[in-house]
Amino acid sequence: MRRSSSSRSRGQKKARRKQILYMAVALFLVLGLVLSAILGFVDFLTGGQNVGQVEDPHLVELEERAVTLKEALAQAPEDGALAAELGNLYYNMATISWQQGLEVQGDKYGRQSREYLIRAVENGEISPEITLNIALLALFQNDHDVAEDYFRKTLELDEENPAAHLYYGLFLSSIKREEEAKEHWEKVLEYAPEDSSEAQAAKYYLSFPQEEKNNN
Numbered sequence: 513m514r515r516s517s518s519s520r521s522r523g524q525k526k527a528r529r530k531q532i533l534y535m536a537v538a539l540f541l542v543l544g545l546v547l548s549a550i551l552g553f554v555d556f557l558t559g560g561q562n563v564g565q566v567e568d569p570h571l572v573e574l575e576e577r578a579v580t581l582k583e584a585l586a587q588a589p590e591d592g593a594l595a596a597e598l599g600n601l602y603y604n605m606a607t608i609s610w611q612q613g614l615e616v617q618g619d620k621y622g623r624q625s626r627e628y629l630i631r632a633v634e635n636g637e638i639s640p641e642i643t644l645n646i647a648l649l650a651l652f653q654n655d656h657d658v659a660e661d662y663f664r665k666t667l668e669l670d671e672e673n674p675a676a677h678l679y680y681g682l683f684l685s686s687i688k689r690e691e692e693a694k695e696h697w698e699k700v701l702e703y704a705p706e707d708s709s710e711a712q713a714a715k716y717y718l719s720f721p722q723e724e725k726n727n728n
Contacts, residue, residue: 574605592637599628640670674704
């Protein structure tokens with residue numbers, strides 16, 4: 513029996529809401545804001561409100577910097593450090609765009625970021641920051657195999673990385689591996705300062721499944 517178009521639409525909206533939640537957490541941890549800001553931003557994005565499409569002068573500057581880096585990388589294609597710098601630049605551009613509600617633009621920068629960060633890793637520039645960003649971008653792009661691979665790489669490089677445990681838990685929860693997700697969120701509370709954004713988010717996600725059950 514075929515699913516109705518309305519059912520497919522609801523499924524797509526639910527999946528998109530989950531993606532927005534992932535990236536909202538990522539964005540606000542990068543900016544160092546608190547959980548209330550994370551949740552407020554999710555409500556803002558999923559509430560159907562319109563965001564102005566005015567071009568950000570800072571993004572224009574970053575785009576110009578990206579052009580310069582790409583020209584330099586063309587002259588040294590195996591320079592892992594240069595590829596990492598370009599990938600991180602595009603990652604910042606993506607998060608800025610998503611923050612402003614520029615979804616299409618953010619997705620484009622996200623794809624470019626992942627491409628250059630993977631290129632950096634392939635050329636020997638490996639760090640938990642790079643592998644975690646690749647995992648997050650793959651997660652947002654629904655590439656689950658790559659996401660899990662890079663979450664694991666990140667934790668191999670830094671077992672006590674609270675952000676990696678937080679995001680890996682989100683990924684595991686999204687594919688219904690709830691017990692494993694819980695283990696990683698508990699690791700966040702073990703490794704992160706109690707008042708940190710990571711700890712606040714982990715406490716929220718540890719409490720969320722029970723709240724959901726109570727509401728059903």
